[in-house]
Amino acid sequence: MASEIGKHPYTQPDGTLEDRTKGTPQGGVVSPLLANLFLHYVFDHWMRRIFPNVQFERYADDAIVHCKSEDQAREVLEAIRGRFEQCGLELHPCVNLRGCQPLIHL
Numbered sequence: 001m002a003s004e005i006g007k008h009p010y011t012q013p014d015g016t017l018e019d020r021t022k023g024t025p026q027g028g029v030v031s032p033l034l035a036n037l038f039l040h041y042v043f044d045h046w047m048r049r050i051f052p053n054v055q056f057e058r059y060a061d062d063a064i065v066h067c068k069s070e071d072q073a074r075e076v077l078e079a080i081r082g083r084f085e086q087c088g089l090e091l092h093p094c095v096n097l098r099g100c101q102p103l104i105h106l
Contacts, residue, residue, distance in 0.1 A: 035061055042087045043080075050083075051076060073097045 012018055039061065047056055047065075054076060056065040065080075067073035074097065081091055 032060060042083070042089070046083055050079065070097060 039058065043063065044058060047054065054065060054067060054072070056063055065073070065076055067076055077095070077097065084091055
């Protein structure tokens with residue numbers, strides 16, 4: 001079954017079908033489940049191992065990382081960017097640091 005998930009074609013806005021080369025169907029019921037499992041290992045476990053003293057919360061594909069300083073926030077953000085690149089992911093371009101409690105969107 002898992003090998004069949006990404007094989008359903010994508011319907012373009014004009015109605016034409018395009019074969020998928022990666023990913024899961026947008027809006028498919030399995031997409032959030034697979035994303036959550038993937039981020040559990042790619043982000044959650046990694047954060048606990050690499051930054052054990054930095055608290056964070058993640059809900060689906062959003063996260064808040066609680067840093068004690070702007071320098072720490074920049075260090076963590078760059079580390080997260082690197083981790084995501086290692087895993088073939090990228091952070092949304094709007095990811096930023098805000099004040100003393102930086103907000104990092106995944």
